[in-house]
């Protein structure tokens with residue numbers, strides 16, 4: 476530890492984060508953060524998919540602590556990504572819906588949702604800025620979705636940005652990734668990926684770019700934020716993989732979309748390729764690898780076919796039922812986190828900021844007040860519990876799966892409060908993971924306690940609320 480501290484003193488004195496390879500033993504770990512888009516809790520073989528073949532991630536999970544109660548900070552993309560970068564909860568940031576929808580709430584529903592922040596404000600001291608100050612090479616590859624050009628990854632602490640824009644999805648997963656249709660006034664392009672070939676696939680290409688970065692960065696610590704666009708819409712797999720799944724899908728499967736299965740399949744191959752490269756470069760022992768998702772699986776239809784199913788969880792993306800927020804989480808921290816273990820303690824996206832800084836022994840010089848807490852205690856001893864009794868979510872918006880809603884989890888208890896009529900629902904997740912048995916009426920004291928904590932929290936973070944629609948069209 477003393478040696479590590481000395482190294483940081485050296486770094487500080489050297490200025491601009493210049494890294495010396497002369498002290499390899501004291502080098503802090505690299506960080507590879509793999510964020511999959513819209514991957515549901517049961518989307519991987521090791522999390523119970525009945526169709527998707529994910530042998531590489533399944534094998535990886537045996538080297539990891541596997542979390543069974545990991546949550547996204549929000550049920551949609553942008554807010555969760557903001558929580559990852561800042562360690563703050565989306566309600567506090569006033570970033571509770573995706574970038575493109577932040578300024579234009581619908582005015583034809585019972586409630587008018589708040590106008591929210593669509594660009595991650597620059598005054599936030601991001602995870603990338605903290606790591607860059609500590610001498611890390613910081614690289615973002617793939618989906619960003621945290622604002623217009625002035626708020627791109629370069630403005631938030633990343634030395635390298637490949638493909639990160641304001642857009643939440645590519646127009647197509649096939650090269651040249653532009654498609655032909657405009658979204659508002661622009662193509663939903665994915666930039667920085669020239670000289671591809673016909674048939675080249677986005678997930679493969681983003682991995683190629685990530686591998687180039689870690690090859691070049693290997694003499695200094697690096698933070699790779701690899702944010703795959705997959706398995707978000709458009710639901711497009713590679714033809715040979717789609718054919719494979721079309722042949723093996725049979726009646727009765729929960730997962731039954733061959734295009735989607737092909738996307739998960741390709742994700743698995745690419746995570747495998749990246750892990751192989753870490754091994755080839757002899758970086759495994761000194762690299763923290765985290766794989767998770769930004770929200771639950773998308774259960775609506777795409778091209779007239781249901782995309783996925785989060786069974787046994789209820790609902791999906793957009794909703795604050797478990798299907799919208801519970802996600803896979805695998806963390807490999809060699810020699811410290813016991814491989815092949817499972818942790819049932821609830822954790823949430825905002826926890827990564829303080830967790831990663833603790834693991835790499837970087838102090839947050841700005842004394843950034845995070846809503847997340849370090850989960851290092853459960854990484855070291857997965858049977859432990861964290862010093863936290865509640866988790867909260869706030870989604871004052873509409874989606875195909877929900878009306879405006881907030882939620883709290885306390886132990887096994889979870890309460891949702893719907894804002895259109897104020898009704899609450901209470902579930903015991905320990906006995907009823909599928910949230911089928913609403914106990915709000917039979918356990919009024921418990922419901923009251925959770926509701927009161929939820930209201931206190933909303934006040935504390937100054938959560939934005941929807942307002943009644945004065946047109947009274949309902």
Ligand SMILES: [Ca+2]
Nearest residue numbers: 512513552769
């Ligand atoms: Ca997403």
